[in-house]
Amino acid sequence: MSDALAPLPAITDEVLRVENLSVHFPVGPSWPFGKPRATVKAVDGVSFSLKRGETLGLVGESGCGKSTTGLAALRMLQPTGGRIVFEGQDITGFDKARMRPLRRGMQMVYQDPYGSLNPRMRVRDLVGEPLAVHKLVSSQAEYDERVAGLLATVGLLPSMADRYPHEFSGGQRQRIGIARALALEPSLIICDEPVSALDVSIQAQVVNVLVDLQQRLGLSYLFIAHDLAVVRHISHRIAVMYLGRIVEIASRDDLYARPLHPYTQALMSAVPVADPEVERARPRIPVRGEVPSALRPPSGCRFHPRCPMATDVCKTVDPVLTSTGGGRAVACHLVHPPVTSAVAPSPMQHSSNESRVARTA
Amino acid sequence: MAEPLLRIRGLTTRFRTDRGHVTAVDGVSFDVDAGETVAIVGESGSGKSVTAMSIMRLIPSPPGRIEKGEILFDGQDLLKLTDAQMRAVRGNRIAMIFQEPMSSLNPALTVGYQIAEPVNLHRRTPWKQALERAVDLIGRVRMPDALSRRDAYPHQFSGGMRQRAMIAMAMACEPQLIIADEPTTALDVTVQAQILDLLKELATKANSALVLITHDLGVVARYADRVVVMYAGRVVETAPAMALYKNPKHPYTQGLMASVPRLDSDTTQRLIPIDGQPPDLAALPTGCAFAPRCRLAHDRCRAERPELTVVQGPEPRHQKACFADV
Numbered sequence: 001m002s003d004a005l006a007p008l009p010a011i012t013d014e015v016l017r018v019e020n021l022s023v024h025f026p027v028g029p030s031w032p033f034g035k036p037r038a039t040v041k042a043v044d045g046v047s048f049s050l051k052r053g054e055t056l057g058l059v060g061e062s063g064c065g066k067s068t069t070g071l072a073a074l075r076m077l078q079p080t081g082g083r084i085v086f087e088g089q090d091i092t093g094f095d096k097a098r099m100r101p102l103r104r105g106m107q108m109v110y111q112d113p114y115g116s117l118n119p120r121m122r123v124r125d126l127v128g129e130p131l132a133v134h135k136l137v138s139s140q141a142e143y144d145e146r147v148a149g150l151l152a153t154v155g156l157l158p159s160m161a162d163r164y165p166h167e168f169s170g171g172q173r174q175r176i177g178i179a180r181a182l183a184l185e186p187s188l189i190i191c192d193e194p195v196s197a198l199d200v201s202i203q204a205q206v207v208n209v210l211v212d213l214q215q216r217l218g219l220s221y222l223f224i225a226h227d228l229a230v231v232r233h234i235s236h237r238i239a240v241m242y243l244g245r246i247v248e249i250a251s252r253d254d255l256y257a258r259p260l261h262p263y264t265q266a267l268m269s270a271v272p273v274a275d276p277e278v279e280r281a282r283p284r285i286p287v288r289g290e291v292p293s294a295l296r297p298p299s300g301c302r303f304h305p306r307c308p309m310a311t312d313v314c315k316t317v318d319p320v321l322t323s324t325g326g327g328r329a330v331a332c333h334l335v336h337p338p339v340t341s342a343v344a345p346s347p348m349q350h351s352s353n354e355s356r357v358a359r360t361a
Numbered sequence: 362m363a364e365p366l367l368r369i370r371g372l373t374t375r376f377r378t379d380r381g382h383v384t385a386v387d388g389v390s391f392d393v394d395a396g397e398t399v400a401i402v403g404e405s406g407s408g409k410s411v412t413a414m415s416i417m418r419l420i421p422s423p424p425g426r427i428e429k430g431e432i433l434f435d436g437q438d439l440l441k442l443t444d445a446q447m448r449a450v451r452g453n454r455i456a457m458i459f460q461e462p463m464s465s466l467n468p469a470l471t472v473g474y475q476i477a478e479p480v481n482l483h484r485r486t487p488w489k490q491a492l493e494r495a496v497d498l499i500g501r502v503r504m505p506d507a508l509s510r511r512d513a514y515p516h517q518f519s520g521g522m523r524q525r526a527m528i529a530m531a532m533a534c535e536p537q538l539i540i541a542d543e544p545t546t547a548l549d550v551t552v553q554a555q556i557l558d559l560l561k562e563l564a565t566k567a568n569s570a571l572v573l574i575t576h577d578l579g580v581v582a583r584y585a586d587r588v589v590v591m592y593a594g595r596v597v598e599t600a601p602a603m604a605l606y607k608n609p610k611h612p613y614t615q616g617l618m619a620s621v622p623r624l625d626s627d628t629t630q631r632l633i634p635i636d637g638q639p640p641d642l643a644a645l646p647t648g649c650a651f652a653p654r655c656r657l658a659h660d661r662c663r664a665e666r667p668e669l670t671v672v673q674g675p676e677p678r679h680q681k682a683c684f685a686d687v
Contacts, residue, residue, distance in 0.1 A: 272579030
């Protein structure tokens with residue numbers, strides 16, 4: 001894509017920057033020689049950046065494009081448009097050979113601790129395989145030592161190395177997956193719903209392991225989840241996605257204290273708080289219906305058919321993600337930016353740097 | 362005090378597995394009053410769904426078997442009914458809503474037919490009127506365009522719409538008791554709120570009691586009058602919702618509440634996880650099943666199984682199964 005993109009910063013503490021990313025999937029005749037009948041715009045103009053040691057939470061309901069964003073950021077899916085900058089390098093056009101050495105720096109932890117571990121491999125090899133692939137160890141003794149160290153890092157016993165995945169519970173398996181991701185000492189880990197398949201009493205164990213590792217190793221996480229309470233606990237900043245777009249991005253405390261986008265507000269009011277006194281006094285922001293198909297996204301603002309506050313302009317004009325100051329940006333016609341800026345920018349205005357986003361022609 | 366609508370005593374359900382007998386529900390007792398919402402909370406393997414299936418007498422046998430206990434519904438022991446008598450209860454006086462609406466709706470029949478069927482079957486309403494009643498019910502679960510929805514098939518519906526259809530089906534005969542087993546776990550959070558609000562509202566209107574099975578402490582806080590907490594097939598604590606959240610008395614309940622992050626919790630504090638792993642039902646310890654993970658466990662907990670006893674305090678319906686004084 002020949003977008004007029006800002007020049008790359010020199011050496012920064014920015015680990016990942018995604019600019020105007022789009023991932024479109026052709027949907028169409030199963031017969032191989034037809035033209036695709038339609039396109040699903042799973043991710044449609046998403047931009048964000050991630051600093052060293054930072055966690056960016058990516059939340060939204062099923063089908064909003066959060067997992068696709070994560071996969072595309074690692075180049076495990078080919079983006080349709082936009083740019084991905086990892087550790088200061090534009091990796092958007094890299095081929096497999098050029099990506100391979102970079103893969104050491106970017107790892108993934110998956111949702112399903114049952115499906116993501118090969119049942120025929122021992123824990124030793126699940127965790128140690130990346131070391132062998134990248135030829136980072138020279139002897140069996142060193143290999144065993146590294147594996148033992150990695151298991152200890154995630155709170156498992158070195159003696160567990162000879163067992164198979166089926167001998168472990170979901171929480172322990174997720175730790176194995178984290179140990180495997182850590183083997184190559186990455187700077188970035190994409191966590192795709194890492195705790196949502198776990199029992200509630202176990203989720204906290206895994207969240208704490210991730211937080212500890214970040215503090216010790218300075219890892220950056222892109223933490224993809226639908227559970228707003230877990231995301232709040234682990235993220236420094238949070239981006240809310242809806243139908244392929246970021247509708248709001250803000251620091252954790254700003255977002256939860258005062259959500260600005262009606263969708264963010266609805267999402268938060270829909271999550272019940274585990275305290276009957278608080279919960280039963282909480283106002284509910286009603287949203288109608290369900291998320292529409294990404295094949296035929298609504299005109300104008302994609303949230304307008306469900307929005308309790310939609311006006312006529314929302315039905316026709318697509319709102320652009322616009323900075324409201326303080327590192328916060330919202331894509332909504334109803335949001336008036338704070339009066340601190342001399343000229344109150346209109347919601348249509350295209351502002352600069354980190355809010356310069358979410359526009360596809 | 363009036364007799365409760367549902368009175369379960371000592372319910373024990375076992376399954377034969379290739380690892381030996383597994384007691385999925387182990388001496389469970391609790392009551393549900395008419396019109397009341399009782400939440401059963403627990404993690405996977407705690408026995409909450411098997412409890413529900415036992416009440417409905419839907420335990421597949423073999424491998425399962427209800428070994429012991431009483432399920433008194435309106436004074437009548439459901440475990441003593443013949444199959445034909447039980448069929449007259451199911452879908453009529455007790456209705457059930459399952460987690461996965463797609464696999465509990467028949468894909469080959471229209472939604473209207475499936476909603477009308479219990480009306481025709483239990484009320485002996487002629488088909489024509491039963492189908493009219495279905496349209497009325499579809500409207501009451503707030504599906505727009507009820508008439509055309511009646512003739513649609515489940516695959517034409519979204520997840521939320523299917524669950525609305527399930528609720529319409531459950532409400533068709535105005536049951537005294539509705540059992541909802543994780544009714545919104547498969548749904549997105551904004552849809553979850555819509556569905557649960559609807560279910561609670563309709564149950565309240567019809568004065569139906571609601572047994573809500575969930576693992577979500579937030580859902581419990583919002584909808585439940587009373588709560589039954591299960592762990593490894595046993596009830597570990599039961600109390601009115603307010604009392605339980607204010608003053609949880611079982612270490613497992615306390616652990617759950619401390620380990621789950623909330624939208625209003627203090628993010629500077631680390632989460633306090635429950636140590637250890639979920640219990641293996643095929644290899645439960647002799648004493649309290651929670652003892653291996655419990656920070657307060659002592660010798661007696663490991664040797665002897667604690668029974669449910671009333672918690673000293675202002676709340677007579679607050680019970681816990683724990684030797685420790687917490």
